[in-house]
Amino acid sequence: MSECNLNTFETAWCPGCGNFNILDALKTALCDLKIEPHKVVVAAGIGQAAKTPQYINTNGFCGLHGRAVPPAAAIKIVNKDMTVIIDSGDGDTYGEGGNHFIHNIRRNIDIAHFVHNNQIYGLTKGQASPTTDVGHKTQVQPIGSVNIPMNPILLALSLGAGFVARAFSGDKEHLVSIMKEAIKYRGYAFLDILQPCVSFNKVNTFSWYNKRIYKLDENYDFSDKHKAIEKSMEWGDKIPIGIIYKKEFETYHDKVDFLKDDKALIDLENISSQSLKEYINEFI
């Protein structure tokens, strides 16, 4: 870790929380890919997972609840030389920020989005999240959650995302490998990470997941969208992890000539006073 200089900071997470492995995996992935910390921005909203940028010495953007995606997308638009990663929770991404999650898929900007999905609200002490299973009892849902849980994998696929994956915080090595693929992917890469919350989610524990998850192996063809959709609907007794769908296509930058061919937007010259004069004269 020291040779790639990604410091560890003291965290505010509960001991045993699934977030630790995700943070470690992120550091390992960046080190393995030899990306310098000052060339990375980790963006987040609000929540336990959203504290990730505080705990890694890359650049960090800790924004508003639910609003991690818009600034991250803009940062990449402005500076394509940066590696932009979003690390935020299920409440932040699927609840408060659902609209941005949806529309950013349509933009296909080259960023990696890691959702720490613990199926619960941690920071506010244990209410249902958009991915909480039906019947899961909490203080606010005393009769159990009655709403149909969101299927983020299927949702991302339905919107045309080109990289859709799931990993488990309890399998760090696998998580690192998927994270690396996501960061390398040209376009919007979505990775839902199953992350046990040891303090407030007494249902979806490490052992609950361990009993159910299985890795997609080399026999699985992740370029087949129909198969991917089928896989995305597997939940319950068996939960697949790995790259569920992957196919590269034109990114946001590819479609805008001056973003594609030129230097990063941040490095472009301002318009000349000659052009400005011409624009003004168009009103003559």
Added chain:
Amino acid sequence: MDYNILIGGSAGQGMETLTFIIEKALKRMGFEIFTIRDYMSRVRGGHNFTQIRFGDTSFSSHRDEINGIIALNDETISLHIERLSDNGFIIADESAQYEHKGLKKLPLKSSAKKIGNVKVIGSVAIGSLFKLFNLNLSCVEKVIEELFSSDAASQNITALKEGNNLVDPIYNLNYSKKDDKILINGNDAIGLGVLAAGCKFYSAYPMTPSTSIMNYLASKMQEAKIVVEQAEDEIAAINMAIGASYAGVRAMTGTSGGGFALMVEALGLSGMQELPLVIAEIQRPGPVTGFPTRTEQSDLKFIISASHGEFPRMVIALKNPHDCFYQTVRAFNIADKYRIPVIIVGDQYLADSTCTVTPFDVTKVEINRYLNDDEYIKDKEYKTYELTKSGISPRIIPGKIKGTRVLVDSDEHDEFGKITESSEVRINMTNKRLNKLELLKEELIEPSYYGEEDAKVLILAWGSLDGPVKEAVNLLNNSSDRKYGAMVFGDVWPLPIKLLNEKAKNATTIVNVEQNATGQLASIIMEVTGIRCNSSILKYDGRPISGQEIFNKMMEVK
């Protein structure tokens, strides 16, 4: 010389093009122009009108009395006839079911039909209009050639000539032919200011009457290399702009009151993260959907206090297209210098009204980004929120200097941007941020002042009422022994108070003129200075207030 022509019809009748051709041609002939646009929130039907005021002296406002009407339907006549001057004329089709001494029933439709294109009916009317003023058609023809494809242009020019033969002149106008101005509306002037300021990122969600800023910038996107992103909602729009600002470019968003209401949390984010941001808030009557296409100045108190918690911001009310250009550039410079959000405030009246102005001088545009490079960072660890004497921390662009980390947060944070709950840090950081408000006072531009230096009656107004108030004060001083003066605020938050204190001392009557129902400027002035207005002229029907109307109401003020 001061004429006022109303063009009315329903949405979808091509009035916008008709108006554009007339005002542009008149402008090219050297006339001064002030055109207002009154349209309904619908794409077809309803009643829309425009009013082109033209003459040989410059106008700062529209005028209510009209000298001529081009009526594309009968409703136009019945709705506006009251405002027609005694010897005024009406150009209408021969099918019009209306009687009036000034009514010229002309074969507009049949002429257009004869030419083989019913859409050229407007050009027939223009031909007649120009003949009534005895103005030749060369400038109109030129504008039409620039606007249409060659086939459509030649049909329209034939229509012009047809129309020209239908009437005899009533006026005989001389014109200067000195065409040295531009004809522009407030939002396009803001758009030019955005480009002049070197802004590279504009994200917004469409909302009348702010959308035309985005339209203008989008039309220049490729050439000027500015990203114009239509966001999924206003919340995304402002958060994207803040992200772009973090990444280092000048960034902006624009909206109207309803959209701004959605942006307020992120307004605080810009204040807390100390990331420069410019927001255009182009007002329309609220609350909520209100009058989508009409005008009002009712968001001022909301804008100066929007978002929870305490942080510095600057609010600049735009007065006219000239201001729209230069103040937009200034807004970016101030945002960068102090690392704060700056809100420029317009309204539908300013956004959509076109007028003749001296072309903007690009040599007067200065850009200062207040950014630091590796030189500054040498040998020390970069702190995003370094506590300096002034409260302004040196800013660098993330990714440009090896070994640096730019960390920004919405949580309270220490100098490095690390989350903290320390009471000492909290106090230091709050003071650091709020001290910028003190520094901003040095930046403030005092309000414009019109009328008698030692005025006894002082009018107070802000933003786009600049033009109407200026005209009203001239009328007042020309027709009364009382001494009138008017002060119009551009910079409105923090509130500049020097000139106000000075003039208020001498005045026996202070009147606030505002397009809102509660007198918001007067309330802010009262709060900041203790100066109380004795009387108010408030208009809140969504329609703009003219110089004449202010004059009339002022005459009733004791």
